[in-house]
Amino acid sequence: MSHDDVYASLTEEHPDGDARWAFGTGFEDPLHGVDTALPEGVDAAELAALCLALGDDALVAAQRLAEWCTRAPELEEEVALANIGLDLLGQARLLYARAGQVDGTGRDEDAFAYARGPEEFRNVRLTEPPNGDFAYSTVRLLVFASWRLAVFERLAGSPDPVLAAIAAKGVKELTYHRQYAAEWAVRLGDGTRESRRRMVKALDEVAPYVPDLFASDPAVRDEVMAVLREVMDAATLTFPDMAGEAAERGEHTEHLAPLLAELQSVARAHPEATW
Template identity: 45%
Template sequence: MKDQLFAYVLRLADDAAILGQRLGEWCGHAPTLEEDIGLANIGLDYIGQARALYTYAGEIEGKGRDEDQLCFLRHEREFSNCLLVEQPNGDFAETIAREFFFAAFMLPFWTRLKASRDETLAAIAAKAEKEAAYHLRHSAEWVIRLGDGTGESHERMQDAVEALWIYTGELFEVDDTLATLIADGIAVDPEPIRTEWRETVARVLSEATLAIPEEGYAQTGGRSGIHTEHFGHLLSEMQYMQRAYPGLKW
């Protein structure tokens, strides 16, 4: 059970850390000053979640690794984040679509995780739920604004939805690690969230005058360490300082 719990907490931390890194890349580059600050703040929310989860994962592992070591000193194949969060920012519409799909899943996820038998996870979930509610509201408003905006913004938002849709199926996967923890009342079963997620997505896309992509092949592999070509480049930037100056103290 210890190994499964460590793996579960680590994948949640990886999701948050990688998406936080991606959103941080917008700092100084967002289309408006307000969004420059807004995206950076959302990224910081994810980094805060990652810190709490990495710290707990280190305690579970019991090998002396802290949040920095787990985030900055692991190799690509050791990360178990879902593929959705590592996708490049692309244009603003792609960033918004990625955030919307993820937040629409994470809000009901954190709500359910508050009932976990693991008190630490339940406490982390209680704080993260409030952040996820804002993340969903922020991204949904932008999906609607862009989708029901100009001809170009509509086209870009539709293209973003279609490009990222293939990565959303992985959010609902249940492997042996997850199944064990679900049965023990620790982890959240993602399957019941699927209906709520689809209803949220359908409602927002409809208001945005956007079409829901047809169901098809779902890209997978992130949970087992098989990542897209973009991930190595992300890690090389995120981990540069810690690898170039091991043990550096500020």
């Protein structure tokens, strides 16, 4: 971030006036006019693996957010969480499509989402545990969005024009996701005694998954932690120490298999269906 006050940058007005809402409902094609040919010098296998991992992160996170439908504390939050989930689902679709283009298999987004078992997924573990209460989901979204935004800001300069276009669109969406979670973190952390207690508990539960985020991309660690500390200061909270070794992508919790079983159930029961 280039701002002196990171938290202020999360809540400031955006020039386009669109700071309050997710972007997943827009109809602009982020890949319109983008050359999809693999650029010279870009390793196809590495690009496909990166797109697949980032797509898996988004798909699993979107599935968890979808579970808040009819369960959020207020209707406005239900709509906001659903829109954030749709943003991530849109990112997953684009990333899966790019992975299938460059890995030589020609697989489409449905094949990646519905035809792989848990052992084939490469998402970070942070996305997998059940939602818990609203405080837990707030903390998880804050950490996830802060990290993913930092990664996408760098990928917007990728030598692959398709990945660069996906990332550039994602930066707008993830800025909102982070803002939304940061505002709720401050409201809950500096709120009632009960809301604060729940936030402290949520921070303790989320912290062990944070080192995983930097296992393959340590370059964003300082930036992400600076954002989290800034938000925690505004919320009168402290981000706990992160103990334990980081898990590599491909290592999962016991929660991923049942999540995928539900996500994939209709597609597997009707494999020839079209929608």
